Amino acid sequence: MIEVRSRGVAPAGEGLDPLLVAAPLLLALCGGLVLARLQPVLVGALARMAGRRPGLVGFLGLARAARGTGGRARPSVLPLIALLLAVTTGGFGSTVLDAVDAGRLRVARLTVGGDVQISAPYGTALPPAMTQAAAALPGVRTSVGVWTDDQAFVFGTDQGSTQVTVIVAEPAAYAELARTVGRGPFDPALLSRSASGAAAGAPGSADAPLPALFSSSLAKVATNGTYRLSLSGGDELRIGSVGVVEGTPAKGGTDGALVVLPAGPTTALVPRTGKPDRWFATGGVDGARLRETIRATAPAAGAGQFTVRTSAATAAELGSDPLQRSAGRLFWASVAGAAGFALLAVLLTLVRAAPERAALLARLRTMGLRPRDGFRLILTEALPQALAATLGGALVAAAAVALLGPAMDLSALVGSTVPTGLRLAALPVLAQALGLAVLVTLAVLAEAAISGRRQITTELRAGDQR
Numbered sequence: 001m002i003e004v005r006s007r008g009v010a011p012a013g014e015g016l017d018p019l020l021v022a023a024p025l026l027l028a029l030c031g032g033l034v035l036a037r038l039q040p041v042l043v044g045a046l047a048r049m050a051g052r053r054p055g056l057v058g059f060l061g062l063a064r065a066a067r068g069t070g071g072r073a074r075p076s077v078l079p080l081i082a083l084l085l086a087v088t089t090g091g092f093g094s095t096v097l098d099a100v101d102a103g104r105l106r107v108a109r110l111t112v113g114g115d116v117q118i119s120a121p122y123g124t125a126l127p128p129a130m131t132q133a134a135a136a137l138p139g140v141r142t143s144v145g146v147w148t149d150d151q152a153f154v155f156g157t158d159q160g161s162t163q164v165t166v167i168v169a170e171p172a173a174y175a176e177l178a179r180t181v182g183r184g185p186f187d188p189a190l191l192s193r194s195a196s197g198a199a200a201g202a203p204g205s206a207d208a209p210l211p212a213l214f215s216s217s218l219a220k221v222a223t224n225g226t227y228r229l230s231l232s233g234g235d236e237l238r239i240g241s242v243g244v245v246e247g248t249p250a251k252g253g254t255d256g257a258l259v260v261l262p263a264g265p266t267t268a269l270v271p272r273t274g275k276p277d278r279w280f281a282t283g284g285v286d287g288a289r290l291r292e293t294i295r296a297t298a299p300a301a302g303a304g305q306f307t308v309r310t311s312a313a314t315a316a317e318l319g320s321d322p323l324q325r326s327a328g329r330l331f332w333a334s335v336a337g338a339a340g341f342a343l344l345a346v347l348l349t350l351v352r353a354a355p356e357r358a359a360l361l362a363r364l365r366t367m368g369l370r371p372r373d374g375f376r377l378i379l380t381e382a383l384p385q386a387l388a389a390t391l392g393g394a395l396v397a398a399a400a401v402a403l404l405g406p407a408m409d410l411s412a413l414v415g416s417t418v419p420t421g422l423r424l425a426a427l428p429v430l431a432q433a434l435g436l437a438v439l440v441t442l443a444v445l446a447e448a449a450i451s452g453r454r455q456i457t458t459e460l461r462a463g464d465q466r
Contacts, residue, residue, distance in 0.1 A: 028088035032081035061380025087393025094428030108314035113249035125275035141283035145276030151232035215258035318415035
């Protein structure tokens with residue numbers, strides 16, 4: 001773990017990283033050896049507690065689980081390590097795949113500017129009926145229409161003039177979109193103030209500059225308080241910086257010069273900015289239904305002139321690489337193999353201990369033990385090790401994510417550059433642990449139901465002959 005944290009993982013394109021592959025398995029093996037030492041002590045303590053209570057089944061089952069069977073002083077380590085390896089590798093791998101899916105969705109949202117984007121051809125606007133119908137679709141949480149101009153210039157900077165992208169939008173809705181997408185979040189109250197920081201008394205008045213948000217690259221060359229903004233159509237506005245934003249959902253990247261203006265005051269001075277050319281929304285919007293809405297509300301020229309993009313489709317494109325799909329299939333195949341090996345180890349241990357257990361149950365039956373109690377004894381004997389292994393595997397998987405996660409770069413699996421690091425997600429780890437625990441429990445129940453009664457009957461008949 002120290003070596004992985006110190007040097008990181010092999011960069012993309014340099015082939016297999018044996019250390020990273022072996023690290024979760026080595027952690028699981030160490031955890032299995034530690035658990036093999038702790039489990040008899042803990043189960044033995046439970047057996048002593050059960051011995052102080054009325055009833056014999058719980059004490060006998062826990063005592064046998066603590067001391068092992070077949071004359072051994074300790075329980076068999078094989079099923080414990082097999083279960084712990086299966087849970088650890090499954091939980092760690094599920095966390096990686098969950099992070100890959102989340103990373104693709106983040107990249108897709110940044111690319112689209114939300115979960116849905118509708119854009120009109122350059123120089124045209126979206127029909128109001130289209131944006132209103134799209135905003136009314138089920139699943140839409142936040143929606144905002146945006147007017148953009150990529151050919152605007154700000155005069156008065158250190159460079160004299162700087163080409164900028166202008167974004168005109170309703171501040172509250174646009175701020176919510178930026179916060180949800182994770183690009184360029186800001187306080188919408190900033191756009192209701194004047195450039196001096198006081199409340200804007202008469203928005204859109206000729207003597208008051210419009211409050212504007214500058215991107216960081218523009219803020220570095222803007223040193224004066226008031227600037228002249230020239231739009232591509234020839235309109236000019238006086239603006240003043242009231243804050244800095246890092247990018248915008250309406251444009252990929254964070255390097256370009258950007259100016260964000262409030263819709264109300266800007267539209268009062270330049271009416272055409274009140275007709276958005278792009279519409280963004282967040283939420284689980286059905287792409288097919290959205291396209292049908294666009295076809296129904298498009299002008300006579302046709303709906304083909306409007307571009308529709310969704311984060312779901314973009315994420316699917318990122319994950320369409322055959323190598324990425326093969327990696328996912330290989331992982332689930334390895335999880336199934338590890339789970340099968342763990343189940344086989346548990347069943348072999350149960351079968352090996354079956355003759356001794358049958359003899360014990362036969363003697364207890366002659367002393368009045370009911371068949372139902374014999375079934376409970378089998379479960380009490382077999383399940384503590386399985387449950388301890390699944391719980392230990394979940395803890396080791398969480399530890400593997402915490403130790404190895406900061407060094408992992410998932411860009412190759414996501415399909416786009418993402419920040420290095422892997423965060424612990426409880427659901428994938430718990431799903432693997434609980435799923436394997438249920439499988440092992442069902443296997444123990446099946447073995448006890450199928451072979452337990454038959455072995456007891458055989459042992460009783462052998463006792464009659466003796």
